Amino acid sequence: MFEKNIRSARSISHIARGNVDPDDKEKEFSLHETNTQTMDKECTDIIEDAFNPIKCTTWQSKKNLVDRIEEDHPTHKSIEYNIEEKKSVLPPIGKGLKEKGKRHILLNSIKIDSFSSTPAAEPLKDQFFEEVYAFAKKRGISSSENLICAISKDQEGSRFIQKKLDGASAEEIAMTFEEICPWIGDLIADLFGNYVVQKFLEIGTHEQREKIFSAMEGTIIPLALHMYGCRVIQKALECKDINRKIVERIKGHVIDLVCDQNGNHVVQKCVECVDSDFVIKEFEEDAVSLSRHRYGCRVIQRIFENSTKCASAIDKIISNAKLLVEDQYGNYVIQHILEKGTHAHKRKIITDLSDNIAEYSTHKFASNVMEKCVICGTMEDRKHMLKQLKSAVGPSGEDMLIHITMDKFGNYVIQRLLDVLTGADKEVLMAHLKANISDLKKSSYAKCIISKLALLDSKRE
Known part of the structure; x- marks a missing residue:
């Protein structure tokens, strides 16, 4: 076949150079036309064979435009655009965009509801997550496991997520929660994630x-002692639907928590929001020693504010006032x-202490x-305290009222007496102080007096 084509080509060349008889030109050109048609068919067959997916495995592995679109948008699947729809005024892309809530890229598509992948791979579904991912990109935050979790552990990211959740729909809140759910334990103990x-x-x-409770159920006590975990436990204690479950796991550990810088806040929250009875039962015997503890004193104060069942503990404390x-x-x-x-209670304390007010x-x-x-005493209590101060004499025979007025701590007690005393009692105190004004001027602590x-x-004038 190729030899015939070559001979035909040569014949044409001879004619072009004038080497062939003119009478034979018509035959030569007829032969040339036949050969040309044959060559065209052969070339077409070669091309079709080359691009036949059955005959060429290399081409078979290549992906067309639709395949690549499907890869870029795995949450959606392209659907066939039938002939009837083609007759519509709107083109496929226009018709697709009219359908609310679907994400159409170049072709008509349907959402694949069962699609699931990691946040890093999954395309954004709506504006909420678009903004989340845009924030992560801006902050340079990335994660091979969970991007929203990574954002939550960032200082600005934590604030961003909290702010977004404040204005989010129930669906967006649910979607965000499902994203972080496997990592709740990590977030609870994180500086910003908590x-x-x-x-x-x-x-x-x-x-x-x-x-959330299930995620921390087995570690309630360690979390209550944790710098950041204790904050989440306190917040959970404000939730009426889960707080009693937490209390059940705290019982038996009250003293350990009360004496801890983080745990004591958890016990205080238990007293305020749930139940103080179990706390009182556990530390009642140690009420006095816990009153002298840096953190225990705080818990006792919260109990006095929120319980009417702590009379026994109060009596022990007042007895040791x-x-x-x-x-x-x-x-x-x-x-x-x-x-x-x-x-x-007030009368008992004031009576026990006022006799030693000078000391x-x-x-x-x-x-x-x-x-x-x-401040809290009655007028009779104040008169009694003034009487004690006026009659008190120091080890060297000094006037204890003037000595206290010139003391860095005592001067505040005298100031309070001047504030609350009235009538003749106030006049007596003022007269005594004025009589010793020269001595008072020698002390920097008496300036306020x-x-x-x-x-x-x-004010009298």
């Missing part, structure tokens, strides 16, 4: 809170009873309690 878990406890559904007033933490417990306790007023911690006694006396005199 706030995202707290947000879900606040705005989530009952089922979502149950899942003279010991506790001079303690750096115990004095706060006594002050709290004076402020929040019953009338009987306690110059003590760093006890002076705070004496101030509170002056001198100013207060001048102010009181000016």
Whole structure:
């Protein structure tokens, strides 16, 4: 065949050069036309064979445009656009975009509801997640496991997720929760991630809170002792549908938690939101020693505010008031009873302490309690305290009232007396101080007293 084509080509060449008889030209061209048609058919066959997917495995492995679109958008599948729809005024892409809630790229498509993949691979489904992913890209946050979890562990990312959740729909909240659900344990113990878990406890559904509880159920105590985990436990205790389950796991560990810098906050939250009875039962025997504890004193104060069943513990504390007033933490417990306790509790404390007001007023911690006694006491109590101060004499025979007025702690007690005394009792105190004004001027701590006396005199005029 190729030899015939070559001879035909040569014949044409001869004619072009004038080497062939003109009479034979018509025959030569007829032969040339036949050969050309034959060559065209042969070339077409060669091309078809080359691109036949059965005959050429290399071509078979290549992907067409539709295949590549399917890969780029795995949540959707292209569907055939039938002839009837082609007659529509709108083209396929226009018709596709009219359908609300679907994501159409170049071709008509349908959403694959069963599609599931990791956040890093899954295309964004709506504006909510588009903004989340855009934020991650801007902050340079990436994760091979869970992008939303990674964002939640970032300082700005945590704030961003919380803000987005505040304005999110129930569906968006549910989708976000499902993304972080496998990593809740990690987020609870994270510096910034714990706030995202707290947000879900606040705005989530009952089922979502149950899942959070399940994630931390076996580690309630370790989390309660954890710097960040204790915050999530406290937030969970505010949720009525799961808080009693948490309390059940705290029982028997109250003392350990009370004495811990993080755990004590969890016990305080138990007292405020759930139940204080089990707390009282566990530490009642140690009420006095816990009152002197840095963190225990806080829990006791919360119990006094929220329970009416702590009379036995209060009685033990009041019986040891003279010991506790001079303690750096115990004095706060006594002050709290004076402020929040019953009338009987106040009377017992003031009666026990007022006889030693001169001594306690110059003590760093006890002076705070004496101030509170002056403020919370009755007029009779105040008269009694003034009488004690005026009659008190120091080891060297000095006037204890003036000595206390010039003391760095005692001067505050005298200031409170000037504030609350009235009538003749106030006049007696002012007269005594004025009689010793020259001595008072020698002390920098008495300056406030001198100013207060001048102010009181000016109001009389």
